[in-house]
Amino acid sequence: MKPEIQGFFDPATSTITYVVFERDGGACAVIDSVLDYDPKAGGTSTASADRVVDFIRQHGLKVEWLLETHAHADHLSAAPYLQEKIGGRIGIGSGIRTVQHAFSHVFARKGQHDGSQFGRLFEADEEFAIGALTARALHVPGHTPADMAYQIGDAVFVGDTLFMPDVGTARCDFPGGSASQLYQSIRRLLSLPAETRLFMCHDYPPAGRGPAWEVTVAEQRSANIHVRDGVTEADFVAMRNARDATLAMPVLILPAIQVNISAGQLPEAEENGVRYLKIPLNAF
Numbered sequence: 001m002k003p004e005i006q007g008f009f010d011p012a013t014s015t016i017t018y019v020v021f022e023r024d025g026g027a028c029a030v031i032d033s034v035l036d037y038d039p040k041a042g043g044t045s046t047a048s049a050d051r052v053v054d055f056i057r058q059h060g061l062k063v064e065w066l067l068e069t070h071a072h073a074d075h076l077s078a079a080p081y082l083q084e085k086i087g088g089r090i091g092i093g094s095g096i097r098t099v100q101h102a103f104s105h106v107f108a109r110k111g112q113h114d115g116s117q118f119g120r121l122f123e124a125d126e127e128f129a130i131g132a133l134t135a136r137a138l139h140v141p142g143h144t145p146a147d148m149a150y151q152i153g154d155a156v157f158v159g160d161t162l163f164m165p166d167v168g169t170a171r172c173d174f175p176g177g178s179a180s181q182l183y184q185s186i187r188r189l190l191s192l193p194a195e196t197r198l199f200m201c202h203d204y205p206p207a208g209r210g211p212a213w214e215v216t217v218a219e220q221r222s223a224n225i226h227v228r229d230g231v232t233e234a235d236f237v238a239m240r241n242a243r244d245a246t247l248a249m250p251v252l253i254l255p256a257i258q259v260n261i262s263a264g265q266l267p268e269a270e271e272n273g274v275r276y277l278k279i280p281l282n283a284f
C-alpha cells in the first residue's frame, strides 16, 4: 500500500507539513501543520496553512485527520484553522497528557490535563484508517515523552526522531526527554524493511544542499551521522547529551508549547478583544 504524499517545507521553522492521501478525490490526513508566527510583531498568518488548503481543494481530498507527531516547540500548529476550513479530527499521542501536566505550572494553565482538547489520543501501536489506507501510531519517545510516528502503508512520518542522514537526530533536552529512549525509538524505526520510505519532520540542510525530507531505512542505516548501524547506545547518548548542552532554546518554544498543548487553540481574547500569549520568566 503506497499512499500519495505531498510535503510542504516551511523555511521559517524548517518544518515539513505533509498531506498523505489515497488518490485524487480520496481521503487524506495532514501531518504537522504550521501557523506562521512572527515573534517580533506577535503576528500570526495562515500563508503556510493556506498552501495546504489549496492543495487539498485542488486534488478534491476529504480530510479525515489532522495529526500531530508531538507538541512542537518550534512552531504553532495550524490544526484548528485547518479544521475550520477543511474539516478533520485532531489526533496526537496519549502521552500529551504528561506534557500538558509538565507545562501546566510553567504557564499557570487552567484547563484540563486530560488531552480533551484533542479529537483523538492514540495509544502505542493503535491502528486507524485514512479512507482505505491503514495507519498505525508508533510511540517513539526521546525528544519528548509523548512523541509519535505515523506509519501509513510503506511510509513512516518519523516526527522528531531522525533527521536527514547528514543532519542526524532530534535533541533530547526538553522536559521528559531522554537520549537513551530516543536511541531505542530510532532503532525500532530502523528495524522496518530496508525500502520503507521515511519522511522527516524537519530539515536543517547544511550549506550546499537544499531542503530534503524523504529517505529510506537503508539510507539512514548506512549514513546517518548519529545513529547509522554500528553506533552503540552508549556512544549515541554521550554524543547527544554533549551536543544538547550547547543548544539554545528554540526561538518559539514559549509561544509554541502553550498553544500546541491546547491542540493549537489560541488563548481566549481578553475584554479588549486582544489575545495574549504568556511569557514565563526564568522558567527554563
Ligand SMILES: [Fe+2]
Pocket: 070, 071, 072, 073, 074, 143, 160
Ligand atoms: Fe519537536
